Amino acid sequence: MTLPSSDSPLRVGVAGLGTVGAALARLLLTRAQELSAEGARPLRLTAVSARDASKDRGFDASGLTFHANAADLARDPNVDLVVELIGGEDGAAKSVVEAALETGKPVITANKALLAAHGLQLAALAEKSSVPLLFEAAVAGGIPAIRALRDAVPGQKVTRVSGILNGTCNYILTRMENEGIAFDDVLADAQRLGYAEADPTFDVDGFDTAHKLAILTSLAFGTEIEASDMYVEGIRAITPDDMAAAAELGYRIKLLGVAQLTDTGIEQRVHPTMLPLDSTLAQINGVLNAVAIDTDLLGEIVLSGPGAGGDATAASVLADLQDLARGLEPKPLRLPRGTLRPYQKARMRAHEGGYYVRLSVVDKPGAFAAIAQRMAEHGISLQSIVQRRKPTDTGPHSHQPVIIITHETMELSVREAMDAIVADGHVNAAPQIIRIER
Known part of the structure; x- marks a missing residue:
């Protein structure tokens, strides 16, 4: 009708x-x-x-x-x-x-x-x-990201869609960076202020971002929606030490959703990312959201603004109401349902920015050499390795924080190397792995 x-x-x-x-x-x-x-x-x-x-x-x-x-x-x-x-x-x-x-x-x-x-x-x-x-x-509350992909981008080739899509996570990470306080403390404050739900799992573990990313992916690349077959990692493991290290290296940590077109399919992922301090998305702080769309004709288009809240979200609903009032009737997913291509997950590939790895290394002879050997066995070239010794952590069972920055490498290689290092017994906690975007 x-x-x-x-x-x-x-x-x-x-x-x-x-x-x-x-x-x-x-x-x-x-x-x-x-x-x-x-x-x-x-x-x-x-x-x-x-x-x-x-x-x-x-x-x-x-x-x-x-x-x-x-x-x-x-x-x-x-x-x-x-x-x-x-x-x-x-x-x-x-x-x-x-x-x-x-x-x-x-x-x-x-x-x-x-x-x-x-x-x-x-x-x-x-x-x-x-x-x-x-x-x-x-998606992204008051930001017209859906409209941009549905109405402004057709005729161009979209190669990548990325964004800060969850205001709760962005608020928590911003305060952790600015105030040097732990995740649990900021989360409790966010719940008190109404920025986080009583059960924050959906937000802080990345599932909210994944759902939004799946919708953007379908619109950007003309594929069927696929929210279950993507890598999803939240922000619970981020520490003030990670924030401090990122700042020293010239980066800021954000929870990103990224969908990228590759020669083997579409790569969809949600995870904490180190962004250069001067990049556009790194400037999005507090409860704000942003979406970046990379196209072949216009380059990068960045939309930012309130990502949640009654008025911001209601304004987006009003925009859709006005479209219907004017007689506009766009296709739900930009293309007819029958022409959407099946989603094909891309193979894991080389990441252009390298990785930040934080290890809690058991303080014993040969540990550092064994770790470096494991990285070399998996073809990982190290840009730097820094030991952050804690003066109060001494004794036969002490451990030392070690930060490793890799050159460009395969994510699978990093994960396999970390599994081997853990199996060797050289660390006493799960490694922290964060992608670095250049």
């Missing part, structure tokens, strides 16, 4: 009234005249769905139809399109989106988990019903 072009209001139903949903409802109710002036059709909020109808969310809901069941909102005859802001890859979020698409109603969602898990199925359902499925707010 295609929305008719008319002066009649475009009736909006919002499923989920958390931080983002409540912010969107307030904007639709208080700025209706301004929004109508900017779009081909007026926008009118007519229905909402949430678990608790009585909760005060900062707007007058007396004139709205309330649905306890989100799927009922999708079937409401007084709703022309559905905005899903419930969250989660299954349950009510999936049900309301499917119900809306099956009923022939456009859907706007900010749900990256849902898209990463079921995006292909939902895109096919949207195409079958001939209605739009839009999701600008699903």
Whole structure:
């Protein structure tokens, strides 16, 4: 079903009234005249769905139809399109989106988990019903990264998409660097301030970034969404010592999501990365996000701004609403579902920037020589090796922090060398390995 072009209001139903949903409802109710002036059709909020109808969310809901069941909102005859802001890859979020698409109603969602898990199925359902499925707010909050890949980049060859895609991690790393405090202490403070969830696993272990990256990858390279087959590493293991070493070497540590086109497929990875201090992404601090898109004609395009929060995410949802109000109906994944190529994971290859490796080496004769030998056996050339002796750490079972910087090498080689060093008994803790971007 295609929305008719008319002066009649475009009736909006919002499923989920958390931080983002409540912010969107307030904007639709208080700025209706301004929004109508900017779009081909007026926008009118007519229905909402949430678990608790009585909760005060900062707007007058007396004139709205309330649905306890989100799927009922999708079937409401007084709703022309559905905005899903419930969250989660299954349950009510999936049900309301499917119900809306099956009923022939456009859907706007900010749900990256849902898209990463079921995006292909939902895109096919949207195409079958001939209605739009839009999701600008699903990646990087208020940054128009989806719009850039969907509307501005086609006709160019995208070779790489990378970004700082999680504000919680960026906030934690920024404070660790600036204040020299440990991960656990910053995390506790972030939870107190509302920047981190009570269970921060999804954010700090990299899964949130992975879901967002999978969506960007599909749009950038015209492939099916694949969120499960990528290397994902979070930031729990980063220490103040790593931060200090990075600064001494002229780098800053950020959690990056990277998707890169290679001759063997697509490389998708999420992990802490050392970036040169003068690089664009290294300047993105606090809760801000950024997305960098490398193209053959324009070079690198960098978009940055608020990556989360009610107003920023609601603004991205409004942008999608305005597109529908103007009669624009882009394909969900830029290309028709049937033309998306199967995702092909790239082979592990040489990394252009080398690696930072921190080892806790048992202080015994021959340990350093044995470590260097293991690195040589795996074809790893060392740029530098620095022993950071701790004066208070002495005795027969003492250990010394050792930092190794490698030249360009294969990641597989580094991992195998570290496994051998651990097996030899020369270290008393898991090695810390961080990629270095040049």
